[in-house]
Amino acid sequence: MKKIYPKHIPVLLTESIAALNIKKDGIYFDCTFGTGGHSTQILKKIGKYGKLYAIDRDPEAITNAQKINNSRFEIIHGLFSNIENIAKNKNIVGKINGILLDLGMSDIQLKNPQRGFSFIENGPLDMRMNQNIGISAANWLKKTTKNEIYLILKKFGEEKFAKKIAQAIYNKNKKNPIHYTKELVEIIKSIIPIRNKFKHPATRTFQAIRIYLNQEIEELKKILVHSLKILTTGGRLSIISFHSLEDRIIKKFIKHNSAPLYIPKNLPITENKLHELHTIQLCNIARIFPTQKEIINNKKARSAILRVAEKIK
Numbered sequence: 001m002k003k004i005y006p007k008h009i010p011v012l013l014t015e016s017i018a019a020l021n022i023k024k025d026g027i028y029f030d031c032t033f034g035t036g037g038h039s040t041q042i043l044k045k046i047g048k049y050g051k052l053y054a055i056d057r058d059p060e061a062i063t064n065a066q067k068i069n070n071s072r073f074e075i076i077h078g079l080f081s082n083i084e085n086i087a088k089n090k091n092i093v094g095k096i097n098g099i100l101l102d103l104g105m106s107d108i109q110l111k112n113p114q115r116g117f118s119f120i121e122n123g124p125l126d127m128r129m130n131q132n133i134g135i136s137a138a139n140w141l142k143k144t145t146k147n148e149i150y151l152i153l154k155k156f157g158e159e160k161f162a163k164k165i166a167q168a169i170y171n172k173n174k175k176n177p178i179h180y181t182k183e184l185v186e187i188i189k190s191i192i193p194i195r196n197k198f199k200h201p202a203t204r205t206f207q208a209i210r211i212y213l214n215q216e217i218e219e220l221k222k223i224l225v226h227s228l229k230i231l232t233t234g235g236r237l238s239i240i241s242f243h244s245l246e247d248r249i250i251k252k253f254i255k256h257n258s259a260p261l262y263i264p265k266n267l268p269i270t271e272n273k274l275h276e277l278h279t280i281q282l283c284n285i286a287r288i289f290p291t292q293k294e295i296i297n298n299k300k301a302r303s304a305i306l307r308v309a310e311k312i313k
């Protein structure tokens with residue numbers, strides 16, 4: 001019998017939509033369509049002359065989005081790092097009123113064992129958000145070096161046991177290659193003592209491999225830079241992230257673009273040159289956390305942070 005997976009419950013939905021400050025005839029981008037929770041709310045708020053473009057890299061999300069029959073809505077299959085080209089093709093550079101990012105994975109991706117993101121249920125160790133592109137986690141672990149595995153677990157998972165886990169993965173793959181999520185989970189469990197009943201020992205390793213394979217950090221850095229070029233004055237950025245690696249990047253980006261550049265007093269530099277070097281383009285609007293009530297109803301909200309900024313120039 002076909003198993004039914006739980007629906008995706010969007011995190012910080014009301015807050016992230018309110019943060020967009022939606023104008024009836026505005027142009028908006030939902031860069032992480034997923035199951036359309038945020039897109040649906042944006043569509044409710046824009047009027048007859050408003051427009052919503054949504055992006056997702058996952059073909060399954062695209063199939064679902066294509067069911068939306070609304071002339072104010074367009075779904076685009078691809079990476080959100082491509083947003084500047086998309087805006088150029090549509091002739092809307094500098095006209096966009098809001099960009100929403102709800103980073104990470106949807107519950108549909110996470111809870112379907114066939115996608116390989118789940119450390120709870122067994123399935124093929126894949127972890128690609130688009131299974132038609134790139135290589136699966138199992139193939140990557142098979143072909144890469146022990147040191148590379150260690151570096152990825154350290155960098156993207158901040159995993160304390162990175163060295164031991166990398167060694168164990170390497171040893172296992174040499175004898176009998178890992179194909180399933182459960183095999184990887186067993187390796188990790190044999191190394192990490194279970195101390196925290198709220199955090200599965202495989203959390204950090206799975207997070208690291210997923211971030212690396214899907215190039216999530218590069219994607220985020222690129223879209224932040226592109227968004228500055230395509231937003232209109234007064235346009236909003238509303239970004240939900242789920243771990244400190246991402247939040248640090250967003251925080252730094254907003255801070256860098258909203259603060260004057262610090263130049264030591266005695267440096268021989270003219271006002272004009274200073275202007276060339278750095279212009280303030282953003283206003284930092286808010287940092288919002290989920291309420292206790294939301295966290296109780298939706299466990300994954302625990303680690304979410306919403307950051308909001310407005311383009312001012």
Ligand SMILES: C[S@@+](CC[C@H](N)C(=O)[O-])C[C@H]1O[C@@H](n2cnc3c(N)ncnc32)[C@H](O)[C@@H]1O
Binds near residue numbers: 061104129
């Ligand atoms: C947390 S879910 C979004 C859920 C959505 N807000 C909702 O309410 O259903 C993140 C989605 O973004 C997509 N995604 C992640 N990184 C992406 C990227 N670089 N380019 C395009 N889509 C991406 C994933 O495939 C996933 O469907």
